[in-house]
Amino acid sequence: MRSADVLVVGAGVIGASIAYNLARDGADVLLADRAQPPAGSTASGSSAGGVRQQGRVAPEIPLAIESIAMWAGLADELGMDIHYHCHGMTFCVDDPRLLPALHARVARERAAGLEIRVVEADALRRMLPCVSPRIVAGSYCPTDGHADPMRTTRAFSLAAERHRARVLWDCDVRGFRRDGDRITGAEASAGPLACRTLVLTAGAATHRIAARGSVALPMLREGFLQMMVTAPCPPMLRQVLAWVGHGISLKQAPSGGFVIGGGWPGRGDVDRYETHLIPGAMAKSAGTTVNLVPALAGVPVVRAWIGIESYARDE
Ligand SMILES: Cc1cc2nc3c(=O)[nH]c(=O)nc-3n(C[C@H](O)[C@H](O)[C@H](O)COP(=O)(O)OP(=O)(O)OC[C@H]3O[C@@H](n4cnc5c(N)ncnc54)[C@H](O)[C@@H]3O)c2cc1C
Structure with a gap:
């Protein structure tokens, strides 16, 4: 044995x-x-x-902050390029009614030691020219990033x-x-x-x-999250974006394709490890993405997949 x-x-x-x-x-x-x-x-x-510290439940934030120091040296430690990029992340808000909650979260996260700030419309436009003018503000954390999972x-x-x-x-x-x-x-x-x-x-x-x-x-809640990748585009986004209230995350891979995460879910069966993409739901997520980054209108989606995420009940 x-x-x-x-x-x-x-x-x-x-x-x-x-x-x-x-x-x-x-x-x-x-x-x-x-x-x-x-x-x-x-x-x-x-x-x-996404390698993200902001937007986490309070007990996770100190761990997430500490992990960023680990990520910086991880490729050398593990002996493999893990495509880690630390160019920041912005949670975008288009609805002014969500601004008090955005400011309160940023204040809480700053108090917990995270480097993060609210960026208002004009400054946001200068920082992220590809983002739609409908976005009124965002929370920007310069040490968030992404890696190849x-x-x-x-x-x-x-x-x-x-x-x-x-x-x-x-x-x-x-x-x-x-x-x-x-x-x-x-x-x-x-x-x-x-x-x-x-x-x-x-x-x-x-x-x-x-x-x-x-x-x-005492777990779990499960989600069937759909992912899409677009055809390559000229470089226009170094950060990771998320859109508050729309569940979308967006980043541009080094190859030029945009990686669209979240949005409308697919479906599946955890017991059988079965997952199914739902084309109508993918179309809705793609439409939401174009509302966030208008330059993506007409850019084809070339690949999609789905994964099973699970959460402890208290997250
Ligand atoms: C589509 C999607 C997008 C996501 N995006 C992000 C993101 O941007 N940033 C982020 O931080 N997190 C993200 N997450 C969450 C993140 O992927 C998970 O939190 C993390 O991968 C969980 O890892 P794990 O090792 O706990 O589980 P898993 O990766 O699910 O690994 C569990 C392993 O257990 C094995 N296993 C299951 N049953 C058995 C068995 N009976 N015997 C032996 N082995 C078994 C499975 O084969 C599997 O390899 C995303 C999740 C999904 C689905």
């Missing part, structure tokens, strides 16, 4: 980074995932790649292996092995796995797997 001190179930960005950090610190780690890298339609393989996730699991973690792909964890109250391992498609500590980082499947071991987790 395979055994390890720590068994990490799920090699998305969370599990892979935990495996890497534990292995680097000398732990004996086994990382198991039901899929092959990249992680397909689960979250890390389909993320929009698949590369980042893969970089963590490869670096974990270099630190002697063992990785089992195509290994579906189906249940737990127990000794009384203690979990002593897992039952998996690759056979039984023994461990002293089990870390469950299976994204949207986490609470389902936990329930098989009679562990109830």
